[in-house]
Amino acid sequence: MTPSTKITVVERCQISPPPRSVPAPATLPLTFFDIPWLLFSPSQPLFFYDFPAATTATHFTQTLLPNLKLTLSLTLKHFFPLAGKLVTPPSPLFSDPHLLYTEDDSILLTIAEAAEGVDFKNLAGDHRKMARDFHSLVPVLRSGVLAVQITVFPESGICMGFTLRHVAADWRTFDNFLKAWASLSKNGEILEVAFNDRSVIKDPSGLTSSFLKEWWQIKGTQKQESIEANCRPTYDMIRATFVLGPKEMEKIKKWILTQSEMLFGSAQLLLSPYVIACAFLWVCWMKTHWCTNEDYDDQNVHYFGFIAGGLTRLRYTVPSNYVGNCVRFGRASATRNELLGENGIVYAAKAIEDTINKLNEDMLGGAKNWISEWELLRESELHVAVTGSPKLDLYGLDFGWGRPVKFEEVSIDTTGAISLCESGEVIGGIEIGVALPRSKMDDFSILFNKGLIQYSVGNDLFYCE
CATH class of the missing domain: 3.30.559.10 (Chloramphenicol acetyltransferase-like domain)
Structure with a gap:
């Protein structure tokens, strides 16, 4: 079903950590805490901000976007796995699924503008709304594990939307990332540097190999696509x-x-x-x-x-x-x-x-x-x-x-x-x-x-x- 909230894409850009700020390529194995999330569809959180000063998307891109791009890049220096990609080989003969970051990797940041007449306050209320009204505010995740979309509602507000594959991060990690980016954008500093060493997770019982075996079996029976979609009708x-x-x-x-x-x-x-x-x-x-x-x-x-x-x-x-x-x-x-x-x-x-x-x-x-x-x-x-x-x-x-x-x-x-x-x-x-x-x-x-x-x-x- 076509989303009923009409938007126009104003700009698409790729945001990476600063050059040579992260040793690359960097391969991060999946721990037994990560592997079950291979079976889940992404999260799609939206944050609505009342911000009448954002008169148009053009005004936003000229005044606020440069700082957001810079601070997102600086934040990804610490959270570089979110700028990487999930590698899922065709069979265990090649390698196990893992996260990989190279200097060519980035996050897609999309800037959009809502059409005239779209009611920001209606979307940002607690009352009943059609679910499809929100779908165009969610960024498309073409590759990687995270995508960002900022939609400007002229003279009304801003919606920051994300699509995240939780195989790379749980909500605690994602919240830390968002708070770090916000702190840099507002105050020019990150309060806490991220810890990226996966060896901190202990696995004496061999859960990682057991989970991977189950995942390969599911993938081999071609159930993975249906599990990831996990859809129910959304038209009404x-x-x-x-x-x-x-x-x-x-x-x-x-x-x-x-x-x-x-x-x-x-x-x-x-x-x-x-x-x-x-x-x-x-x-x-x-x-x-x-x-x-x-x-x-x-x-x-x-x-x-x-x-x-x-x-x-x-x-x-x-x-x-x-x-x-x-x-x-x-x-x-x-x-x-x-x-x-x-x-x-x-x-x-x-x-x-x-x-x-x-x-x-x-x-x-x-x-x-x-x-x-x-x-x-x-x-x-x-x-x-x-x-x-x-x-x-x-x-x-x-x-x-x-x-x-x-x-x-x-x-x-x-x-x-x-x-x-x-x-x-x-x-x-x-x-x-x-x-x-x-x-x-x-x-x-x-x-x-x-x-x-x-x-x-x-x-x-x-x-x-």
Whole structure:
């Protein structure tokens, strides 16, 4: 479907680290944390900035773009893997997949201008919007692992869009890169130099070779293309943003703890804001998709997928400025009967917290099954996953023209995931990005708001009849 937000490309340029600033060629092996991301489609984050001073794209290219180009180049000196490319040989007889940076490599930076009449404030709002309106704001990733597009909305604002293959970097690394670029652009300095030594990741159990073997098998059966696409139709997809504030989460927490004591005894759940938000979303998603489905088995197991950081969970030290992946997959499970019942959110919260506790005890427990479990999870309709993290402070990304007024993760249109980040307006709140067909969005919105009412007044409005 043709994107409905019309843009005109004004300039395309290739941005590399400064000449001879990085020893090249540089080959970076994939660690066992990186390899599972070979199976995933790229992230597509957008940052909207209210910036009326950007009168036209021509004005932007003359006044602001030179500094952005220079500071992007200087930032890539430290994050040079993001300027490289992913090499995937045709067979293991040649070599294993790896990241390669040469002096000829670069990031494609595209400057575009939105057509007259395109409503910036509409795109940057929390209300419902057509998903396809955002697609033209996402840069095309023709090669490499990262592409950037800056779209100017004359006399309104700026949208900075990215396409990132996470095989090169997790969200922590990408956030470090963005903050470094923003700091250089605004203040002329990078606060923390990146750490690019992949040998810091230890692999005593041989997970790397095991994962590579599985990946070659998937690639050999020609499932890779379909896995990477991982598409669902987007022609009628609606996007909307929901916010859970601290007050709402505290009411949900008290309700869960009260019911939990009756169901599970005196063992207390700790219930971080992340667990509360995920449990609430899981139940909303379940009731949206399964309340009206009469043809089901109450004992079917449903899964909730999320990403768990490894820096604080590994039994050795990995620097916080490490460039690469240091996250693992978490998968909570509960039966349909539990999740759709009156105490669904209690079972959801316990399942998620139990999974997190297991990861805290042993970050790499069951790691040998990561790829097989996630391939099974993503091919099943009985799951939902969240992407992103409320801990990254994405709304603190200031290039010199203020904080973003809106964050959107476009990839959820096709992956079916739910995006999470910190709220840009509610201190301590969590912002939730959802993309659903129109009819499902109607149901989800009603259930989300009905659930908030339930936990405020303590009745069973949220029960799936």
